[in-house]
Amino acid sequence: MNNILLQNQVIINLSISFLTLLLLFGASIFGVYIYKNWDFNSTSNFQYNLEKKAYLIVLILFFALVVKIITLPYFAFTIDSLSDIVHGAMCAAGVVNANEYGYVLITLKLFIIFFVGSWLVINKIDIASINYPHIKTKLLFAFFIFLAVLCEFILEILYFTNISTETPVQCCSVIYGVSGNSDPLPFGIDTKTLLIVFYAILILSLSANLQKNPIFSFVASMMYLYFGYYALVYFFGTYIYQLPTHICPFCMLQKEYYFIGYILWGSLFLGTFFGIVNLILKTLIGQIIKRYFFYSTIFNTIFAIICTLYVVTYYIINGVFL
Amino acid sequence: MIRLTNLYKIYNQSLQNEFVALKNINLHIKDKECVVLKGVSGSGKSTLLSIIGGMNKPTSGEALIENKAIAKLPDLHLSNFRAKSIGFVFQSFHLIENLSVYDNVTVPLIPHQKDTEQITQMVNNALQIIKIDHKKNDLAKNLSGGEKQRVAIARALVNNPNIILLDEPTANLDIANSQNLITILQDLKQLGKTVVIATHDTIFDDLDFVDKIVHIQNGEIVE
Numbered sequence: 001m002n003n004i005l006l007q008n009q010v011i012i013n014l015s016i017s018f019l020t021l022l023l024l025f026g027a028s029i030f031g032v033y034i035y036k037n038w039d040f041n042s043t044s045n046f047q048y049n050l051e052k053k054a055y056l057i058v059l060i061l062f063f064a065l066v067v068k069i070i071t072l073p074y075f076a077f078t079i080d081s082l083s084d085i086v087h088g089a090m091c092a093a094g095v096v097n098a099n100e101y102g103y104v105l106i107t108l109k110l111f112i113i114f115f116v117g118s119w120l121v122i123n124k125i126d127i128a129s130i131n132y133p134h135i136k137t138k139l140l141f142a143f144f145i146f147l148a149v150l151c152e153f154i155l156e157i158l159y160f161t162n163i164s165t166e167t168p169v170q171c172c173s174v175i176y177g178v179s180g181n182s183d184p185l186p187f188g189i190d191t192k193t194l195l196i197v198f199y200a201i202l203i204l205s206l207s208a209n210l211q212k213n214p215i216f217s218f219v220a221s222m223m224y225l226y227f228g229y230y231a232l233v234y235f236f237g238t239y240i241y242q243l244p245t246h247i248c249p250f251c252m253l254q255k256e257y258y259f260i261g262y263i264l265w266g267s268l269f270l271g272t273f274f275g276i277v278n279l280i281l282k283t284l285i286g287q288i289i290k291r292y293f294f295y296s297t298i299f300n301t302i303f304a305i306i307c308t309l310y311v312v313t314y315y316i317i318n319g320v321f322l
Numbered sequence: 323m324i325r326l327t328n329l330y331k332i333y334n335q336s337l338q339n340e341f342v343a344l345k346n347i348n349l350h351i352k353d354k355e356c357v358v359l360k361g362v363s364g365s366g367k368s369t370l371l372s373i374i375g376g377m378n379k380p381t382s383g384e385a386l387i388e389n390k391a392i393a394k395l396p397d398l399h400l401s402n403f404r405a406k407s408i409g410f411v412f413q414s415f416h417l418i419e420n421l422s423v424y425d426n427v428t429v430p431l432i433p434h435q436k437d438t439e440q441i442t443q444m445v446n447n448a449l450q451i452i453k454i455d456h457k458k459n460d461l462a463k464n465l466s467g468g469e470k471q472r473v474a475i476a477r478a479l480v481n482n483p484n485i486i487l488l489d490e491p492t493a494n495l496d497i498a499n500s501q502n503l504i505t506i507l508q509d510l511k512q513l514g515k516t517v518v519i520a521t522h523d524t525i526f527d528d529l530d531f532v533d534k535i536v537h538i539q540n541g542e543i544v545e
Contacts, residue, residue, distance in 0.1 A: 040394070045330070045382040048393065055397075130399050 009078035023064040028146040031139035092250035094171035101159035172248030198231040209293040214278040221275025236307040271299030324351040329383035361538035367520040409478030413490040419463035448480040468499030
């Protein structure tokens, strides 16, 4: 058997993924049944039973989806810990790059988290109302999430079963470095331009959130996520590692860097989520939650401040930039 | 206003021990009315009372209390509604024996996050209406049956609900205390409360302030 599948973290990850998939499967099937038969105005025995079932189904969905959120950082921790047994890997970058499924899986996980977050918000609005106004939307949305989680589970199996512990892999310095085969920066821009764009988009996103415009905020947040990723990996990351040649999105998750990666990626993803969720809410249920614009502002600002502080601190201590 | 339409309650539905507790109940109780639900043990009157009180849901049919379809309310809203609009006096009182009278009456106010001064005022007011304020520092376990009954009514009143429901209120009382209870019920009616009493006691048969007596037999309202 593949050594990878015998690792405790992998077993835990796959077990949790399987159990949450099972819960989502059961809940989604019943959810579709409830969706088809729901008639809130009816006072029949059938409808009352449906309401009882809906309560349980929504509770199961809530539990399973919260577990999905909690297991995302654990997945990051797992792939990072696998670097000990994968040849050539010094951090999660090498492990993710061990086969063609790694990056697809991470990207899908990220999208699923955004969907899950949106579902939880819709659920919160729905259960706070007296007549379950969004129950059909959230059950249908849950079914869609279930399909995405099913794809994620298949990808996870393919990913973990195709990691070789014998074939050496390329790690961060090669993947992201100047000798790497990936495009270093988007649109062929240089680091200086990237920084200007990053701070400009930060201002754009803050202004979008201030205007409380869901479309504007969605676009600005997605741009902030995109350029924030590149700025963190290709510029700010080098100040975290204090080495201009060390370019990696994953090493900062390690103990040596005080797990700062969890805070940085967490704030970037949360800022993005709160920036985009209002457009999703407006599209699905026709309402927005204005305070989420404020949350987006807070998390985006935290991300930018921590990143900038690394650069400023380095300059104060060493008197030069990298 | 309480309006029940085509109400059914079936316990253990579709099981071998299925029991139909309420059958096609149609009942309208106006605001400030005092209504007695009369029937022998097992006739369904307590089930009916618990549905009106939002502690039980019907199997089918509509229960409209103060213009709210309470059987349809999600749990959170139902709890809030119950806390604000319904006062329930249980047959066996359900007081917390090791707490004082004052503390027992305070319990329904805890979720409302009122300040201490407001709580003191509301509790003292309820205790005065029921005329049990002289016992407010006594432990519940040291009270007589009649006094416990009064505390239970004060606790039901403390939130100033519009509807007071009493389940077999005289079951644990002697005749003297039952007469006292009737005086209290009369006071409640004068305060403008809608009072619904589920009982099998004949003491409620000829009372001036009772607007309607509803006879329940085998889960059905009988004329």
